[in-house]
Each structure stands twice: as C-alpha cells, then as structure tokens.
Amino acid sequence: EVQLVESGGGLVQPGGSLRLSCAASGFTFNFSSMNWVRQAPGKGLEWVAYIKHDETEKYYVDSVEGRFTISRDNAENSLYLQMNSLRVEDTAVYYCATDYGFAWDHWGQGVLVTVSS
Amino acid sequence: QSALTQPPSASGSPGQSVTISCTGTSSDVGGYNYVSWYQQHPGKVPKLMIYEVTRRPSGVPDRFSGSKSGSTASLTVSGLQAEDEADYYCSSYAVSNKWVFGGGTKLTVL
Numbered sequence: 001e002v003q004l005v006e007s008g009g010g011l012v013q014p015g016g017s018l019r020l021s022c023a024a025s026g027f028t029f030n031f032s033s034m035n036w037v038r039q040a041p042g043k044g045l046e047w048v049a050y051i052k053h054d055e056t057e058k059y060y061v062d063s064v065e066g067r068f069t070i071s072r073d074n075a076e077n078s079l080y081l082q083m084n085s086l087r088v089e090d091t092a093v094y095y096c097a098t099d100y101g102f103a104w105d106h107w108g109q110g111v112l113v114t115v116s117s
Numbered sequence: 118q119s120a121l122t123q124p125p126s127a128s129g130s131p132g133q134s135v136t137i138s139c140t141g142t143s144s145d146v147g148g149y150n151y152v153s154w155y156q157q158h159p160g161k162v163p164k165l166m167i168y169e170v171t172r173r174p175s176g177v178p179d180r181f182s183g184s185k186s187g188s189t190a191s192l193t194v195s196g197l198q199a200e201d202e203a204d205y206y207c208s209s210y211a212v213s214n215k216w217v218f219g220g221g222t223k224l225t226v227l
Contacts, residue, residue, distance in 0.1 A: 035216075037163075044120075044206060044218055044219070044220050044221040045155070045157075045163060045206050045208070045218045045221070046218060047208070047215070047216035047217070047218065050214070050216070057214075059214040059215065061215065062215075095162065095163075100165065100168060100174075101151075101168055101169055102149075102151035102153070102168070102169070102210045102216075103151070103153035103165055103168035103169070103208070104153075104155075104163075104165060105165045105168075105174060107162045107163055107164075108162070109162060110162065
C-alpha cells in the first residue's frame with residue numbers, strides 16, 4: 001500500500017524558513033517523480049513544485065520560484081521542500097503527491113504551514 | 118500562470134447526469150492532452166478521478182467520464198449518487214513545465 005507522510009509544518013513568522021518532509025513507502029520511490037501541491041484554508045488546489053525521479057528536472061510555480069527548493073533522498077525514500085522567505089500567502093496545507101502521467105494519483109494527508117506574525 | 122475557469126457550483130438529482138466545465142487556453146488545456154480531474158470531500162485528501170483527458174484510474178466508477186473540445190475540458194458524472202457530492206478540481210499541464218488548477222466546483226446532489 002502506498003503511504004506518504006508529511007511532516008515539518010507549523011507556525012512561522014513572515015520572512016522565516018521551514019523544511020517539509022515526505023516519507024514514502026509501498027512503491028518504488030527512486031523510479032517515481034514527485035510533486036508538492038498546496039491548498040490555502042478554504043481555497044482551491046495549487047501545484048507548487050515537481051522533481052523528476054533522478055533529480056535532473058525541477059519545476060516550480062512562479063510565485064515560489066527562488067524561494068522554495070524541492071529535493072529528494074532516494075536512499076531514504078524521502079521528499080523535501082525547503083521554504084525560505086515565507087509570506088502570509090504561503091499559508092496552506094501542503095501535500096506531497098506521486099506523479100502519474102502528468103497527474104497525481106497518491107497523496108499524503110498533508111501538513112499545515114501557517115505564516116503569521 | 119492563470120488558473121483554469123470552472124463554475125463555482127453544479128447540481129443534479131440522484132440518477133441524473135451533470136457536466137462540469139474547465140476552460141483554459143492554448144497554453145494549457147488546448148495545447149496538451151494532460152487534463153486531470155480530482156474529487157475532494159470536505160476535510161479529505163483529493164482523489165484522482167480522470168487523467169489524460171479521458172482515462173480512469175483503476176477503481177474509479179465508469180459513471181465518471183472526461184472529454185475535451187478545444188480549450189475546454191469537461192467532467193461528466195452520470196447516474197448521480199449521494200456520495201458524489203464533493204468539490205471537483207480540474208488541472209492541466211501547461212507551457213514551460215507548469216501545472217495549473219481550476220478554482221473548483223462544488224457539486225451538490227439534490
């Protein structure tokens with residue numbers, strides 16, 4: 001059974017940093033491209049970042065380009081999102097999700113990031 | 118990246134069919150056959166219902182179907198059931214290796 005478990009969320013002040021983690025199991029992680037998708041409270045979904053299985057390609061939504069960095073450790077079956085220079089508008093539940101032909105088929109339960117002073 | 122346009126709400130009675138539209142541009146929906154649809158019940162994780170415009174993942178009922186014409190994609194739910202009441206989001210691959218979502222449609226089963 002595919003399992004994705006996010007961690008690392010919490011309350012942070014504007015301008016601060018946070019690192020999210022996603023522990024994966026139940027599938028061949030090192031062959032799977034991965035994504036982060038977020039959802040602001042009461043709002044819709046927004047794709048945030050993509051990383052290819054071998055880290056050769058990384059893509060970001062324009063609003064986080066230069067502030068967020070997606071990475072992975074295939075030996076540890078883990079996905080990460082380093083978030084710097086956080087803004088109030090980055091407040092959201094962040095989901096890690098497996099890539100499925102330009103879609104996302106397995107999602108974690110999500111982790112809440114709150115950016116507030 | 119601009120969000121795709123979905124109607125905020127849709128409704129139908131049990132047994133009826135309802136179609137939700139998702140309008141983009143030639144840079145996303147119209148340019149690629151990579152439209153997907155997600156169902157999200159309140160407080161739950163999104164679930165993939167349709168990918169690559171028309172394909173259903175294993176386990177998704179065939180009451181759910183997808184289509185596309187030009188820059189508008191559609192999700193049709195036939196034989197509406199009470200458990201279909203949820204929020205539905207479309208998504209599309211877009212130019213420059215981006216992905217965009219629609220704003221979501223709240224489907225009510227009357």
